[in-house]
Amino acid sequence: MKNETQDKEGGVSRRDFLALSAFATAILAGLGIMAGVFRFFKSDAKYEESRSFKIGKPENFPVGTATKLADKKIFVFSDDNGIFAISCVCTHLGCLVYETETGFQCPCHGSKFNMAGKVVGGPAPRGLPWFEITQDIDGSLVVDTAREVPAGTKNRYS
Amino acid sequence: MYSRFYLSVLLISGLLVLAYLGFTAYDSFMPEWMSYQFEYRDYLTKNAKDDAAKKLARALPLEFTQVYLGEMNKVDRCTNCHMGVENPLMENTRLPYKKHSGNYLVNHPVDKFGCTVCHEGQGSATNTKEAHGKGHDTHWDTPILPLAYVQSSCAQCHDTNMLSKSGGDKVAKGEALFMEKGCKGCHKLKGVGGDLGKPLDKVGRQPIAYFTMKHIVGEHTVFNWLKQHFDDPRAIAPDSAMKVKLGEGEADLLTTYMLTLRPDEKPKSYRRINFNEPPVQNGETLYKSYCSACHGDGKKSLYDEVFKRTVPAIMNPSLLKVMDDTNLDKILKEGRTGTQMTAWKKTAAGLTDEQIKEIVTYMAANRPADRPEPFRLAEFKGDLSHGKEVYDLRCAVCHGTNGKGGEDMLGVSLRSKVVQKMIDPEVLAITVRDGRADTPMPAFGSDPFGMSKQDIADVVAYIKDFQSGGGK
Secondary structure, eight states: OHHHHHOOTTSSOHHHHHHHHHHHHHHHHHHHHHHHHHHTTSOSOOSSOOSEEEEEOGGGSOTTEEEEETTTTEEEEEETTEEEEEEOBOTTTOOBOEEOSSEEEOTTTOOEEETTSOEEESSOSSOOOEEEEEEOTTSOEEEEEEEEEOTTOOBOOO | OOOHHHHHHHHHHHHHHHHHHHHHHHHHHSOHHHHHHHHHHHHHHHTOSSHHHHHHHHTOOOOOOOEEETTTTEEEOGGGTOTTTTOGGGTTSOTTSOOOSTTHHHHSOHHHHTTHHHHOSOTTOOSHHHHHTOSGGGOOSSOOOOTTTGGGGGGGTBOHHHHHHTTOHHHHHHHHHHHHTTGGGTOOBTTBSOSSSOOOTTGGGOOGGGSOOTTOOSSOOHHHHHHHHHHOHHHHSTTOOOOOOOOTTHHHHHHHHHHTOOSOOOOTTTOBOOTTSOOOOOHHHHHHHHTHHHHTTSSSOEEETTTTEEEOOTTOHHHHHHOOHHHHHHHHHHOOTTSSOOOOSTTTTOOOHHHHHHHHHHHHTTOOSSOOOOOOGGGSOOOHHHHHHHIIIIIHHHHOTTSOOOTTBSSOOSSSHIIIIISOHHHHHHHHHHOOTTSSOOOTTSTTTOOOHHHHHHHHHHHHGGGGTOOO
């Protein structure tokens, strides 16, 4: 074993190099395993309804129409400036609002909203959110209820 | 310091773990579906019509997607590879991102129905092999259905009337064949049918392990078993007594129909079954469903190769001439013990009295108008010992020395409950005297046999004595 201690070209003896690299790989492997374990806490997919969904082609929403998609809990409006989607869940306690001539009305505690979803009366703490609409590659519109847009955002789609 | 040996072991195992981690990291960052998504995006970018479309295509996110169907308790991740199923631009491309054929998706959008509800397979899987569920090692009982059988899934929500008109013709044809070929003569379905074969309820969803797959060629799946069993029952199940006389393509249609027999019910919001038009059940359709598999058209007696016995001609005019409706009704209800003929009454094979009456009426339509000349058996006193002599000489050849008929015999059993207890001896005497046209049973009352009335009375007495232990 004499020659090993004599081999000092790189400043580290051969035995020291072996020990060093062995421990280094062990630590790296340990860290990798830890990272892998923590990776499991973040899921790629959840067993729940997707919050973004297709609502159909733009031509299904001609200018001047208001469509209530009850199962998705949104209103889809179309006017001269474009198409936009407003939530129909009251921000107070979650009842479904209905449309009136001046805006929206909640049947539960009387909250009132104007056409843009802004609170004009009742206990609702904030206005009805507007949701982002994008166009899918096959041409149909997609509403994402996880992404809100500022009230008044209207876009034309073809 | 540590020993060199242990350090080497640590180094090598550490390197192995790192290599494995590297492999899993690559696998999770670059899964199988990702490459299809790249190809899909490339195709769209290349074939974009204008700049806006090109921009849209470039911005297409490559990400994990799924269709969540809460009501059906399903998660389908097929769209990770089959990205273009709803995209009209993908009409003429290749699988997996090709557009779905036909207009099925118009009324069945992917985000409401998913894919596996019709195509089967394992929706939650994220690689091709597992998702398609093919091969023994995927341990998946419902592998992806071949296109020949995929219509079987339509019947989960649609009735045959609707399917026959729009896009489910194979199910409708399969069901018609199922009735016409007389499958229920031997197989019970919803409690009605014969008992020679296995009941067919839920057969479309039975686990693969319930089937003997030893002789199956190709993939061991339920639909392959059904198809190959229809092609040649005894090649798949050597002791099967099943009869099949199927034309070209009919095995596929019947397989499709078999696969519709599933126990699980889809949620009500998905079903479109209309029960307002129940199928017609008149004497003829009932006869086809329950009798024709063994008796054919009933005009001629048939020697059955599988049963190894003669199946009587039940619509033969000379039989109908002597048998009145009451006798036919009794035979249908009670069956013939000791033969393949099962008892069709409500408590056994499950036909209602009205249905049996329909069948009897249908059979009796062939009855000749003239009644047979009465024998007046009551005027003769049967002599058992002379009856035995006559029986051994004339009858034993076909009906067996013990009267059991059966295997390799032309004659039917004379010991069955029907012959012994239900049929009037007068009918027996007339049958011996006049024989039965179109069957091997000759008329013994005329030349060349020339049995006297007394001989016939003796032999009838001898046959009737079987039930009290005679003729052993």
